[in-house]
Amino acid sequence: xxxxxxxxxxxxxxxxxxxxxxxxxxxxxxxxxxxxxxxxxxxxxxxxxxxxxxxxxxxxxxxxxxxxxxxxxxxxxxxxxxxxxxxxxxxxxxxxxxxxxxxxxxxxxxxxxxx
Amino acid sequence: xxxxxxxxxxxxxxxxxxxxxxxxxxxxxxxxxxxxxxxxxxxxxxxxxxxxxxxxxxxxxxxxxxxxxxxxxxxxxxxxxxxxxxxxxxxxxxxxxxxxxxxxxxxxxxxxxx
Numbered sequence: 001x002x003x004x005x006x007x008x009x010x011x012x013x014x015x016x017x018x019x020x021x022x023x024x025x026x027x028x029x030x031x032x033x034x035x036x037x038x039x040x041x042x043x044x045x046x047x048x049x050x051x052x053x054x055x056x057x058x059x060x061x062x063x064x065x066x067x068x069x070x071x072x073x074x075x076x077x078x079x080x081x082x083x084x085x086x087x088x089x090x091x092x093x094x095x096x097x098x099x100x101x102x103x104x105x106x107x108x109x110x111x112x113x114x115x
Numbered sequence: 116x117x118x119x120x121x122x123x124x125x126x127x128x129x130x131x132x133x134x135x136x137x138x139x140x141x142x143x144x145x146x147x148x149x150x151x152x153x154x155x156x157x158x159x160x161x162x163x164x165x166x167x168x169x170x171x172x173x174x175x176x177x178x179x180x181x182x183x184x185x186x187x188x189x190x191x192x193x194x195x196x197x198x199x200x201x202x203x204x205x206x207x208x209x210x211x212x213x214x215x216x217x218x219x220x221x222x223x224x225x226x227x228x229x
Binding site: 004006034036043044045046049091093095103104105106107108109111 | 149151153156157158159160161164202216217218219220221222
């Protein structure tokens with residue numbers, strides 16, 4: 001299957017700082033990328049959908065000014081958690097779809113811990 | 116909300132077939148059935164998808180009922196590494212904008228035991 005790479009795999013940051021997570025499609029052009037958040041023992045919750053070159057569409061209850069999404073190219077999307085708080089600690093996962101693929105492929109996830 | 120219903124957990128003996136059921140009684144004509152699995156602390160892994168015909172690949176088989184209201188994922192010879200949460204998702208094949216969203220339910224936690 002297609003490869004989606006997410007970086008970093010884990011990050012620890014102090015409250016009030018910002019963290020950027022990268023999601024790259026390595027062998028296909030991702031016209032659409034999705035960002036999810038997963039709390040312990042819960043399922044994945046969709047945060048936002050981003051199409052290359054346009055503004056992201058956020059799910060209800062997700063603050064767009066706190067979770068900044070950029071999808072400037074067909075192979076890269078970034079999620080920046082601004083002014084992070086301990087309650088933002090979670091497992092963040094991206095997925096990408098597009099090109100000749102019809103199924104969405106997922107990155108390996110980023111474990112964010114805010115202390 | 117997720118459009119599928121799955122049992123919360125299942126056990127399977129190593130080497131045996133694992134049959135994971137999924138109900139999707141409100142599926143519409145242009146929606147496919149997708150299966151993903153998530154091994155602990157990893158991103159979901161695509162397994163298989165289908166519209167109305169049964170499908171098979173190197174990982175699994177997907178059996179969809181004629182009325183498309185339910186399906187079964189079959190892992191023919193389960194191994195310990197197949198222990199994971201399995202998600203059944205219905206999704207439109209049109210993935211322009213937000214139409215390609217994968218909405219995850221709670222899935223089935225499959226435990227393969229020696």
